[in-house]
Amino acid sequence: MKKFVIFILVVFLLNDFGFSQGSFTIQNKQKSTKIRFKLINNLIIIPVEINGVTLSFLLDTGVSKPIIFNFLNVSDTLKIKNTETIFLRGLGDGESVEALKSSNNILRIGDAIKLKQDIFAIFDVNLNLAPKLGFPVHGIIGNDIFNDFIVEINYSKNYLRLTEPEAYHYKKCRKCETLNLEFYNNKPYINVEVTIDDKKIPVKLLIDSGGSDGLWLFENDSLGIKSGNTFFNDFLGHGLSGSVYGKRSKIDVLSLKSFVLENANVAYPDNASILFALKHKDRNGSLAGNVLKRFNVILDYQKATIRLKKNAYFKEKFGYNKSGIELAHDGVRFVKEIDDRVLKEKSGSLRNDDAINSTKIVIDTQYKMSLKPAYAIVEIRNNSPAQKAGLLIGDIILRINNKATHEFSLQKVIHEFFDDAGKHIRLKVDRKGKVLSFSFYLENPY
Incomplete structure (x- = not known):
């Protein structure tokens, strides 16, 4: 059995800018479109067409607006216009980063199309995912897709299906679990349970498909969320506002209703790196790609639910890079x-x-x-x-x-x-x- 787990992590948490825009619509009779994706380091990479140019984007439930890594000099090719300079803030202990906001762009994903889309172009070279993935990634997209569609993510067969809510029909599934979602700044949160040192602890986690780690927890002694004595210090990845460091360890159990994952990887980021994330005081961490990929997922923002079904990755053992x-x-x-x-x-x-x-x-x-x-x-x-x-x-x-x-x-x-x-x-x-x-x-x- 392969013991392939994450070694990079990318988490982008942007403010909800509240701009009024149109919605995606699907240009076919079925009102549904299927998109093939590449699964690299537990991250979903999909083709996105912007102003007639096809690029590769990371699908990230933790990002509010589409971001382009503009140091790749794609802005001229995309004919991006109507720009203004703004500053964005995210994970990391650095400063806010400068970005160009561009309006009135045309996005197409499969048969789904959206007019008048805002895009944010960032020049920070540290946000280049391509070297770490060994695959070109030009940007990140998330909330615009999940707000407009019921999104099926089939991790085991590497495809995404977007369906307009009024055209979607749920199939009966006895082997599925459905959990409720909560939203803060338009980002999805889920309530699950972790077991640390034989103590069961309810936690609220951001669903973060843009992170390749399995689980992040924010240390809190009063709740019993702590790394204990068994951990190692490590670089956790790049956030929007700089590098993120912390501890890595294991937890006894991660429980998503009846689905139980034992000895799951966990990272405890340093407090300095997560000050922005801690603005949501009830948040205890993130649930990311190395857990999500073990299920085929249906995300339904309209009904505020997520449906999970175990797939072939479910029994894959958690492990760490043992070379350093x-x-x-x-x-x-x-x-x-x-x-x-x-x-x-x-x-x-x-x-x-x-x-x-x-x-x-x-x-x-x-x-x-x-x-x-x-x-x-x-x-x-x-x-x-x-x-x-x-x-x-x-x-x-x-x-x-x-x-x-x-x-x-x-x-x-x-x-x-x-x-x-x-x-x-x-x-x-x-x-x-x-x-x-x-x-x-x-x-x-x-």
């Missing part, structure tokens, strides 16, 4: 590869009986230079096996356990670090033009 390495795509590098070309000579060039039904195979082995992805170390956890072995931020991993990394996706390479404790990892890296070898064993981080 976080990788990101870092451009490309030239790789020398063998180019085997098979040449055939006509049988007429051979003599007598040897020429009958004979074909001479000549393998002309040559080398070619190809551009391949480079995977660089961007974070190393303190006191981790990788740090103790001498690896450094900026090292480019060339081979892992004698396999060339450029032959695999970023996610396939990272998957090796989530294997069982005790597994031997051998790395060959490029450090400023010098090839070095390192070796260590995976260790449980706490």
